[in-house]
Amino acid sequence: MTPNSSPASTAPSRRSFLASSAVAAVAVAGGVPLLAACGGGSGSGSKEGTTTGKALKKVLPNYAPSNLVQPDVAGVNGSSPGFTELPDPLATSVKSAPGKGSAFRIMTPLWGTVPKKNNPYYTAVNKAVGATLNFDPQDGNTYQDKIGAVLAGSDIPDVVTIPGWNMQGQIRNAITAKFADLSPYLAGDAIKKYPNLANIPTGAWQYSVFGGKLRGLPMPQPILGNAIFYRKDLIGSGAVPGSAADLLAFGKEYTDAKKKVWAFDDLWTCIQKIFGLLPDAPHYWKLENGKLVHKIETQEYREALAFARKLHDGGYVHPDAEAGKDADSKIRFTGGRVLMYNDGTGGWKGMVTEQAAANPKFDMQALDFFNQDGGKPVLWQDDPAGIFTFLSKALPKAKIEEFLGIADFAAAPYGTKEFMLTNYGVQDTHYTIKDGVPTFTPQGIQEAQPSTFLFLASPPHTIAFPDEPQLVKDYAGWMARQAPNVKKPLFFGMQIVEPQRYASLYTPFDDLQKDIRRGRKKVSDVDAAVTTWKNSGGDKLRDWYQDILDKNGSGN
Template sequence: MVTAVAALSSVAVLAACGGGGGTGNAGGDGEAVYALSAEDTPNYVPLDLVEADFPGVDGSAPGFTSIPDPLVAAVDSPPGSGGSYTAMTPLWGTIPPTDGNAYFDAVNEAIGTTINFQISDGNTYGDKMAAVLASPRDVADWTTIPSWNVPPRFNDAVESIFADLTPLLAGDAIEAYPNLANIPTEAWQACSWNGKIYGLPMPVEVGLTDYALYRADLVADQALPTTPEELIEFAEANTGDGAWGANDLWAVATAMFGVLPSQPGWEVGDDGALVHRVETPEYRAALEWMTELYSSGAVHPDAVADNQGDAGTRFEGGQVVMTSTGLGYWHEALTRNRPANPDFDIDVLPLFGADGADPVIYKPKGAAMCSFLKQTEDEAQLTELLEVANFLAAPFGTEEFQLINYGVEGVHYDLGADGLPVATTQAQQEVQPSYIFLTGPPAVNAKPDLPDYVEKRSTWAAANAEFVTEPLFYGMNIAEPNQYASIGQPFADLEKDIVRGRASMADLDAAIETWRSAGGEELRTFYTEIYEGLESEGGSASS
């Protein structure tokens, strides 16, 4: 069974892999508006309802090794006023029945509002979303859009289809919804367009979400690497007798060398001009390191063949010692393997930079998904749905969180001897991620059945919090001119060719020149104008 609480980290993995479109629009004075103003940003009022076993540090997710007993009530009574609404959400799993579903019935009763789900296959959700937005009358009352499924020109569509929530949530207005006010500022920034609040966030952890996991049970007596050079040596030392040191480690390389994220991918150079990621020495150094890793023979042949779909199978089967993936995979692999092999163990490599420098973690967007309320002249409907959203954003350790993520005790789960929910057969049919895709509380590391995992991941994330930095244009959704949408795509293929020895760094130089002439210089001008405008206004556009 895929429970809603298990899906939270899976969505973080998907978000890290997805692209996502950004938007911006012209304000009334003709100037483009890309960020929420200070007065329109919802106040952040953190809640402290349940004490964490491992407190979060500067945005790292707090860790919990047990479920509080008793649970805390975050909402006094059903907040809704009896309305009935449709909601369109994705799902990467078996779509549950909507009629006669005791889970949906119980949650709808608890929120005092009926949410009728229109659930679609997450793998084709982008196509579905594009078709729906092309016919606004078919848009649901409440629509979820993952960051990687935001369609082109969404800055125009959002204003014509969805409700502007700024008057209802800006500043201290959000304090009418305490659980929503508990959502960090960067999550609201990720769900704002054209300087207004349109989306309700599904927050994610602000630290590093992709890195290298290793089979701790297979290398228990080995010293762990602390430099890029030692990492290759570690991979080589664990290659032989039908096993290899690693799958592809590109995500690790980008973290070690501090490579800019691909979107929007700009920084201010030493001369004050904007520099794109593919032009930076960090990008080149990461490719050179990866080339050395591949040439060492320590990468599994299937990874060399770019067969990434079986990377997890190779890792869990012991064919490779290290794999680079979203950290949400960590607990999923433990859950799959420990029942049959109690000694199965995974840990995360220590984070380090190159040449003795500190590592650089670029802060990801603050929300993996945003959900939107359809425009209506009836403000009471918007208020009702915001009350429901406040219920859905109740944090871990509350009765509301338990209901949303596990269903009804005695129906969808029973409490085991350790006090943890054990899913029933009925839950396998009815409880699937649904409400969590409308909005949710701040990210937590709550896997009470895996206390060692919680300690390891929480401690690692907290230790790395000091290295988190905001990239240029953080918190802004910027729509690039459509004619330049695909000029960066060749680099994805070229990266693979270079590290596998099929292309050279000279090919990279040629590709950069082609990119510049194909629109890269125009993009530089586009972003420079935004940067200079923000600087002249005293905004914070730089990291």
């Protein structure tokens, strides 16, 4: 399993949190960036809300990586390390129960059946942490409405988990109004009191700064969350593409519509990566000659569209993918109807496990990224965290410190006793181990598998599948090969929310790019759309971002 996700599966989201677009940290009050609105007013001279530079360093913990357990596949330049087996013996990362006997009300999302309260899993975890954690899990699919209602009232739980994709409207404003500043407890070397929290990468903490204060306990994400997957078992000894031209040649070679086989599903997300773009991020900007330029204004964007159009014109893309039937992309891939498709890396394990019995020859690999001309790619790092847990401002200092100790327990890395308890439950009750592979019992599936404890804080992203050791080598090896080409985008790790008046600016481009890629419009039609975008607020939005950049500097 991947420690940052449920043992059952990766928690679903509007945009998979393993590959979500950046959400924002400069909340908006009347269109004014929160760094002014929340810091005592724009005329106060207050620097509260600044999320980079010296002010950021004052609120961030110092990074202290853990060396408790050594991976089988080492991480490279921030890539996720891999474990092909469960370490034996397990390490101990928390010497004694961190709790002081307090009780905490905790609200989290849950995708699955809600476990019974006071079941043996909760009892064992409460005993281990020395406190009573009263979880109130809510349906993850309707969680945003629930959060909004709770935060609008006065009865705020002690602890609340909020996914980044749920931080809409007043929910984001409530984060700075209702939740505690954790900087006094965690900033600098204060984090050393909590070694597992200190093991969380700095970028994830940076992304947990709201309104100039460290407020969130993050769930870290991998540096890259999307890949082009291909069927190595169907390609055989055939060469995999290493340039855009190779990709076109691959499409011609492997597409046979008469046999109902096409080379590709919809690859648009990763095509943008091949052309050096940051996909699906509304606030993608870069500096050209000192001026902010949006993705839609770049030549690379037009080249990416033109290339995607060539795949369409060649007939190399499955008709159902062209029709937008994205929900069936996995079925087309496992059924051999397409040989390449784009997906989040979080689904790799599930696909391999699912096909192990149905098709033992199934071999799913991730394509190494390349620049469109065959050179080294420029890969923009994904958001460093996707889900955050917050503590109520009403909690006294002693209870905040107590809960941070519990969060440190929750963030125990793979290969520790604490990780196994929180992620699997009690051995021989919730899971058994055979040949080094932990497997849930029926009771474990009911009580421990849909765990809510893992949302409290998480270790760095790790690839650990003792039941699929070859997959660990494939996945971790792939990410390690991409990592040297990963760069941080201009506003990396900065929580930015655009003013509501600009919310619909990009809507026309959603349909336009599909129409261009599918032969209904021309690439040159982008020019008129960009002109409309500029006149409708795009240039003013550029100035808004320039103001953020001038005041805060870059996030990279």
